[in-house]
Amino acid sequence: MHAVIPYVIAAVLFALGVYGVLRRRNAILVLMAVELMLNAVNLILVAADASVRSALAGVRPESWAYPAPEPRAGAIFALFVIVLAAAEVGVGLAIVLQYYRLRRAVVLDEVALDRHDHENEQVAG
Amino acid sequence: MTVADALMLALGAVAVGSGALVVTSTHLVRAGLYLVISLGAIAGLYLVLGAELVAWVQVLVYVGAVVVLLLFAVMLTRAPIGPSPGLDRPAGPAALIGGGVGFGLSVLLIDAFRWTRYDLPEPGTARRVGEQIFGGWVLPFEVLSILLLAALIGAIVLSRPDIGARPDPDAPAAAAGPPPGPVDETAEVAARLERIAARQAAAATRHRQVATTGAAADTSPPTANRATAEPAAGDPGPAGPAALKDQAREVVFGAHANRPALGGEPDEPTAPPVLEGTSRPTPAVRGRPARPALPGGGTTGEESDA
Numbered sequence: 559m560h561a562v563i564p565y566v567i568a569a570v571l572f573a574l575g576v577y578g579v580l581r582r583r584n585a586i587l588v589l590m591a592v593e594l595m596l597n598a599v600n601l602i603l604v605a606a607d608a609s610v611r612s613a614l615a616g617v618r619p620e621s622w623a624y625p626a627p628e629p630r631a632g633a634i635f636a637l638f639v640i641v642l643a644a645a646e647v648g649v650g651l652a653i654v655l656q657y658y659r660l661r662r663a664v665v666l667d668e669v670a671l672d673r674h675d676h677e678n679e680q681v682a683g
Numbered sequence: 684m685t686v687a688d689a690l691m692l693a694l695g696a697v698a699v700g701s702g703a704l705v706v707t708s709t710h711l712v713r714a715g716l717y718l719v720i721s722l723g724a725i726a727g728l729y730l731v732l733g734a735e736l737v738a739w740v741q742v743l744v745y746v747g748a749v750v751v752l753l754l755f756a757v758m759l760t761r762a763p764i765g766p767s768p769g770l771d772r773p774a775g776p777a778a779l780i781g782g783g784v785g786f787g788l789s790v791l792l793i794d795a796f797r798w799t800r801y802d803l804p805e806p807g808t809a810r811r812v813g814e815q816i817f818g819g820w821v822l823p824f825e826v827l828s829i830l831l832l833a834a835l836i837g838a839i840v841l842s843r844p845d846i847g848a849r850p851d852p853d854a855p856a857a858a859a860g861p862p863p864g865p866v867d868e869t870a871e872v873a874a875r876l877e878r879i880a881a882r883q884a885a886a887a888t889r890h891r892q893v894a895t896t897g898a899a900a901d902t903s904p905p906t907a908n909r910a911t912a913e914p915a916a917g918d919p920g921p922a923g924p925a926a927l928k929d930q931a932r933e934v935v936f937g938a939h940a941n942r943p944a945l946g947g948e949p950d951e952p953t954a955p956p957v958l959e960g961t962s963r964p965t966p967a968v969r970g971r972p973a974r975p976a977l978p979g980g981g982t983t984g985e986e987s988d989a
Binding site for chain 2: 559560561562563564565566567569570571572573574575576577578580581582583584586587589590591593594597600601604605607608609611612631632633634636637638640641642643644645646647648649651652653654655656658659664665667
């Protein structure tokens with residue numbers, strides 16, 4: 559196994575996620591791009607778990623150079639990131655749907671962050 | 684170039700290609716479906732890298748739950764089925780920054796790892812990952828469960844407008860009132876309600892008249908002879924409510940007093956007292972001997988037609 563392959567795939571996926579977050583105007587598509595970035599990070603964690611562990615084949619576990627005494631730390635980190643992503647999507651979609659109920663739009667450019675809610679109503683009406 | 688390398692290249696090509704379609708497609712629903720393909724290919728990469736449990740959790744959570752949530756949100760926001768024109772900003776700055784990030788990360792990782800061969804780790808089983816999670820990682824695991832609970836409550840609070848909503852000073856007064864009932868008060872419903880009220884008032888006055896006349900007329904003790912004290916069926920009026928009450932008490936407590944004693948000699952069964960006019964005799968069941976005639980006028984000849 560050449561470990562550079564999954565690393566480069568993860569880097570390209572992360573770049574695609576960054577591009578999508580910056581390019582898209584729809585909030586749900588931005589959330590999809592964020593999912594791509596989180597998956598790239600997960601892929602890096604799992605690949606690092608495989609490559610670092612096989613690089614440490616001859617090192618004793620109690621030595622100071624052994625960074626992870628747990629043999630599956632990368633996979634467990636990936637599981638934790640998956641759970642975090644699920645929570646993020648839940649709260650993010652609740653926010654998006656509530657904003658849609660208020661404004662009938664999910665376009666991020668029209669979100670007024672510097673105005674209060676009622677002032678915005680007065681300006682719009 | 685081993686089999687694992689070829690597999691990873693193929694799955695990576697699928698993941699990157701469908702990921703590019705996710706961020707460039709003009710159909711909202713198609714973007715979600717391309718995201719399914721991309722995440723599935725990444726799950727395949729996890730399998731090749733030996734993280735089996737992560738791969739299945741990815742399929743379950745991402746493909747099964749997160750993408751479904753995203754598609755639900757797409758449909759709840761009334762997204763058009765066809766292509767949406769105003770979906771993207773100008774591509775220049777985003778492509779610049781995204782390309783820069785991808786190029787920088789790729790150069791960094793290629794320089795760090797070169798074309799070094801690593802031994803593919805043996806495929807991990809869910810048992811070892813579970814031992815690790817509930818052994819050394821149990822505290823982050825519990826913190827993560829609290830975070831999931833907080834996210835759940837937060838999503839509920841966000842999506843319910845009646846929790847924590849401040850009163851809007853600009854809202855019209857009509858919207859501030861209580862919500863209308865499920866049944867509109869049309870003229871028909873109002874007329875029916877009036878009729879019900881009139882019937883109830885008439886019943887109340889009749890009941891009051893019965894109470895006064897019954898107390899004056901009925902002077903004999905009501906439990907002395909039930910056959911004479913009991914009113915006729917369907918006409919409980921002249922006896923009054925006091926007699927009815929005594930009768931009901933006799934039925935209830937008389938059954939308790941006449942219950943068969945435990946361990947005693949079973950005497951012949953006595954027919955249960957029957958409030959006349961309130962119950963009918965049980966018809967004879969087919970294939971069973973008829974019970975003795977009930978005081979309510981039960982007939983025993985009903986099994987002849989069985």
